[in-house]
Amino acid sequence: MRIVIDHIARIEGHAGFIGKIVNGKIKEAKIETREGARLFESLLIGRHYFDAPVITARICGVCPVIHNLTSIKAIENAFEIKPHPLTVLLRQLMLAGQIIQSHTLHLYFLVIADYFKTAGGIDFAQKYPADAKAVLRLRDFGNKIIEVIGGRSIHPMTPEVGGFTKLPDRKRLENLFSLVSENMAAAKKLLEIVALMPIPKFSRPTNYIAMYDKTGYLSYGGLMHSSVSSPIAPEKFVKIIRESETITTPSKRAKLHRKSYMVGALARLNLNFEKLNMEAKNELEKTETPIPRANSFYNNISQGVEIIHLVEEVKNLLERYLSEPNSSSLNADYKTKAGYGVAALEAPRGTLFHAYGIDKNGLITSVNIITPTVQFLNNLEEDLKVWLKNNPATDQEEQKKQIMMLVRAYDPCITCATH
Amino acid sequence: MPKLKTAIISLTCCEGCQFAILDLGEKLLEVAEILNLEKFELASSKKGLGPYDIIFVEGTPITKENVVTLIKARREAKILVALGTCADLGGVAEIKNYSRAGRGKMLEYVYKNIEGIDNPKIKPISVYVKVDAKIPGCPIEKKEFLKFVRELGAGKIYKIPDIPVCYECQLKENSCLLQEGKPCFGPVTLAGCGAICPSNNFICEACRGPIRDRNLTSLKKILGKKMAVRELMKIAEIHGVKDDLEKNNL
Numbered sequence: 001m002r003i004v005i006d007h008i009a010r011i012e013g014h015a016g017f018i019g020k021i022v023n024g025k026i027k028e029a030k031i032e033t034r035e036g037a038r039l040f041e042s043l044l045i046g047r048h049y050f051d052a053p054v055i056t057a058r059i060c061g062v063c064p065v066i067h068n069l070t071s072i073k074a075i076e077n078a079f080e081i082k083p084h085p086l087t088v089l090l091r092q093l094m095l096a097g098q099i100i101q102s103h104t105l106h107l108y109f110l111v112i113a114d115y116f117k118t119a120g121g122i123d124f125a126q127k128y129p130a131d132a133k134a135v136l137r138l139r140d141f142g143n144k145i146i147e148v149i150g151g152r153s154i155h156p157m158t159p160e161v162g163g164f165t166k167l168p169d170r171k172r173l174e175n176l177f178s179l180v181s182e183n184m185a186a187a188k189k190l191l192e193i194v195a196l197m198p199i200p201k202f203s204r205p206t207n208y209i210a211m212y213d214k215t216g217y218l219s220y221g222g223l224m225h226s227s228v229s230s231p232i233a234p235e236k237f238v239k240i241i242r243e244s245e246t247i248t249t250p251s252k253r254a255k256l257h258r259k260s261y262m263v264g265a266l267a268r269l270n271l272n273f274e275k276l277n278m279e280a281k282n283e284l285e286k287t288e289t290p291i292p293r294a295n296s297f298y299n300n301i302s303q304g305v306e307i308i309h310l311v312e313e314v315k316n317l318l319e320r321y322l323s324e325p326n327s328s329s330l331n332a333d334y335k336t337k338a339g340y341g342v343a344a345l346e347a348p349r350g351t352l353f354h355a356y357g358i359d360k361n362g363l364i365t366s367v368n369i370i371t372p373t374v375q376f377l378n379n380l381e382e383d384l385k386v387w388l389k390n391n392p393a394t395d396q397e398e399q400k401k402q403i404m405m406l407v408r409a410y411d412p413c414i415t416c417a418t419h
Numbered sequence: 420m421p422k423l424k425t426a427i428i429s430l431t432c433c434e435g436c437q438f439a440i441l442d443l444g445e446k447l448l449e450v451a452e453i454l455n456l457e458k459f460e461l462a463s464s465k466k467g468l469g470p471y472d473i474i475f476v477e478g479t480p481i482t483k484e485n486v487v488t489l490i491k492a493r494r495e496a497k498i499l500v501a502l503g504t505c506a507d508l509g510g511v512a513e514i515k516n517y518s519r520a521g522r523g524k525m526l527e528y529v530y531k532n533i534e535g536i537d538n539p540k541i542k543p544i545s546v547y548v549k550v551d552a553k554i555p556g557c558p559i560e561k562k563e564f565l566k567f568v569r570e571l572g573a574g575k576i577y578k579i580p581d582i583p584v585c586y587e588c589q590l591k592e593n594s595c596l597l598q599e600g601k602p603c604f605g606p607v608t609l610a611g612c613g614a615i616c617p618s619n620n621f622i623c624e625a626c627r628g629p630i631r632d633r634n635l636t637s638l639k640k641i642l643g644k645k646m647a648v649r650e651l652m653k654i655a656e657i658h659g660v661k662d663d664l665e666k667n668n669l
Contacts, residue, residue: 009464012434036431036481037536042525043514051657054624058511061435061558109441109462120463121441122451136444143442151619153442154435154558158619165620250536415433 003388003396007034008404010110010120012062013414017403019388029384031377031407035418037250041367049075049161049336049362056354056369057155059419062105064155065098065146066347067354067369074354075161076334078341084330086321087163088220090149093317094156095218095345096310097145100187101153102348103265103303104139106411107194108132111300114405115197131189138186138307141179145314148172163331170326173318180315187311188283191304195287199301200402204386205294206379207259208267211344211351217275217309218268218346225271226261227292234344238353241370251417253377254370260378263350264411265302266293277316280309296383297409303348336362347372349411373417380410423472423571426458427502428492430485430544432478432510435558436503437461442561450565453572469495473571475554476544477502479512482537486547493548498576500567504557504626504658506544511557513541513659541659552576557626557658560612579611581631584623588614596622600645602654607633607664626658635668 003019014035020028040059044052053071057064069091076083083091109121118124125132143153149168150156158164211234213222223231243252255261269276269284270292276284284305289298342355350372357366387406393399427437441462443450450456457467474496480486493499501507509516515525526538544550554560554567563579570577584605588595596603596617604625605617616623639648655661 007460009460009466010462012461014429034482034484036485037526037529037538038431038481038512039515039525039529039538040511042518042520042528043511045520045525045528046518047653055511055514055657058433058435058557061433061438064433064435105438105441113464120459120465122447122456122459122462125448126451133445136447140442140444151621152615154439157616157621245530245532247532247535250530418431 003399003403005400005403008407010113011408011412011414012060013412013418015412015414017407019384019403021388024392026385026388029381029388031381031412033249033251033414033418035251035414038419040419041369044364044367047364049356049358049364052356052364053159053161054157059369059371060413060416061154062102062413063098063347063349063416065094065150066345066352068156068159069094070343070345070352070354072159072161073343073345074341074356075358076341077343078339078356078358079161079334079337080339081162081332081334083163083332086324086327087330087332089317089321090164090168091159092220093314093321094146094149094159096314096317097142099218099348100142100307100310101139101146103307104135104142104190107190107300107303108135108139110411111408112193114401114408131193134186135190138183138190141183145176148176162334163329167327167330170322173322177315177318177322180311180318184279184308184311187308191283191287191301191308194300194304197300199295199297200405202297202387202390203294204296204383206382207256207261208270208292209256209261209263209351210268210271211346212268212272212275217272217277218306218313220345224344224351227271234353235342237344238342238355238368238370241375243370243374249418251377251414252374254375255378260382261375262296262379263372263375264299265306266296266299267350268346269302269305276305277309277312279312280305283308296406299409299411303411336360349373349413349416350375369419371413371416371419373413376410377412377417380407380412420572420574422453422455424467425454425456425473425475426467426469426471426492427456427461427475427477428458428488429461430476430478430489430506431481431512432503432505434461434477436477439558439561440564443565446565450568453568471496473498473500475500475502476506479505479510479541480544480547481512481539481541489544489547498551499548501544501550501553503559504555504628507553507555508543508628508663509541509659511657511659514656516540516659517656517661552578555579555609555627556612563611579609582610583630584608584610584612584614584617584627586610587612588617591618593617596620597641600642602642602646602651604638604655606638607635622654624657625655625660625664628660629664632669633664635664
């Protein structure tokens with residue numbers, strides 16, 4: 001039997017699914033990406049490093065901030081620049097805004113419809129206006145944080161190597177601070193809605209991987225932690241990831257020691273939930289879900305918990321920034337020099353890596369970008385195989401719906417996968 | 420007036436312009452009063468069938484399927500709108516058109532196995548099909564999209580006034596980056612973005628494309644003392660507008 005889904009709606013980018021079942025055995029369960037080859041890595045070769053954060057932001061319209069900042073961090077590593085602590089703090093705020101808006105988008109516009117019998121978020125808003133309003137404002141809050149600091153929510157322009165082209169207006173930061181409590185309420189409401197969704201029975205333990213250090217739950221640096229092996233530095237991790245190509249599509253897939261692994265909200269929560277802020281921990285407990293979880297559908301709840309964590313984090317970070325005296329510039333002094341730099345940051349969907357070789361004139365000589373979706377596509381396909389094996393079809397349409405629900409739980413970003 | 424039957428479709432790109440539409444948040448409900456979003460696959464599993472009153476096309480055709488989708492969209496649409504820089508001018512993907520290494524070498528840099536991967540020269544969608552209107556920018560300005568939709572509601576197609584980014588920049592009383600010797604493309608670029616980049620102390624990289632009477636020669640002359648013209652025009656490659664800027668320049 002063949003299962004073919006031409007287009008999986010409500011995911012970021014274009015992808016389909018092909019499954020093959022022979023005598024009850026799952027022969028194939030493939031995600032077929034349908035984006036054209038975009039060649040971002042070679043677009044940068046020979047260009048000035050200044051262009052890298054600007055161009056790589058355009059890899060993805062939902063997570064441009066993380067590409068922009070990871071690119072900057074990698075170049076700073078190549079030049080051995082140590083950014084000002086307040087620069088790092090502002091970047092952390094942007095990352096928080098990025099994950100809040102991306103997770104909210106995923107849960108609200110892409111996932112909810114599977115469980116509440118609507119076609120999507122706009123439909124949901126017309127049916128449940130009050131809940132929808134709060135959640136849309138929450139997403140707006142994430143976007144506003146990025147906008148106030150980065151200049152614009154999609155493809156921000158103020159972050160640059162060494163610091164910012166322009167520092168945020170303090171009044172606007174104070175305004176963001178005043179919005180924290182209503183958005184904390186909205187974040188809790190969203191988790192409540194997500195927790196109402198029945199979680200399909202499923203279990204397949206895998207290797208969960210996330211970057212963090214002792215400073216907190218979503219840190220600006222740290223080591224790559226794994227649920228099955230000891231932590232290693234991101235620059236070492238990049239060397240042992242093996243990317244492979246498929247014959248049919250221009251998106252790659254990664255393996256670690258020949259095995260698939262998972263990155264993203266569920267991986268982070270499984271590995272590092274003790275570091276969650278208080279409110280997030282409390283709300284997580286209320287959902288009564290065990291930890292660690294080997295059910296990928298829990299990625300949705302994990303995202304909901306992370307939003308609560310991050311709204312509290314935004315409050316803490318803003319408090320710290322606003323307690324510091326005004327400064328006209330925080331930019332680090334630096335000189336362009338030949339070098340090689342790797343950086344990792346936790347993106348909404350998992351750890352993102354950028355690596356650049358740069359010559360003495362500041363021109364880029366080599367580029368390697370490894371996105372979260374590239375890293376978890378293999379894991380998703382293995383999940384799908386187990387899912388299909390455990391849930392023989394009684395109804396073809398229902399089976400397709402379930403496949404799409406599992407795919408959506410991963411929150412794949414096909415445009416990132418086809419960078 | 421009955422709602423306009425609408426599709427928002429996407430070719431190869433970052434999909435940031437669709438996200439800009441979603442970023443309208445509560446105002447999306449106003450959009451939904453004017454447009455009947457029958458097909459918006461990023462946010463909805465509704466599968467509307469054509470023909471449509473209006474189709475917004477985001478992205479650039481890279482695969483053969485992209486080209487087929489675009490041509491089919493033209494057949495199905497009374498009004499076809501290019502959404503964002505990729506559709507309007509080529510966007511970041513067009514950088515490869517200007518590469519000295521050549522497209523083939525660039526493909527080989529990323530993929531070992533290049534068989535069957537489409538790698539065409541990047542062209543704006545208007546090269547493939549007739550385009551009735553555009554909403555430019557990387558990404559589009561969400562307020563401009565809303566304005567466009569409101570005008571549609573009044574039975575009109577919004578046309579962006581042909582004035583340069585400098586005009587909006589001066590209204591904001593920003594200090595002039597060009598006068599500081601920075602390679603800002605504000606004087607030759609179509610306004611409507613509220614000079615958002617220069618307002619953030621970041622040069623205009625011409626993502627919205629050229630104004631009709633662009634004076635590139637004078638821009639080159641001003642900046643020629645600071646940098647090689649080749650370096651200046653490399654900036655115009657970023658959004659794929661170098662060829663558009665140089666075409667019929669004053």
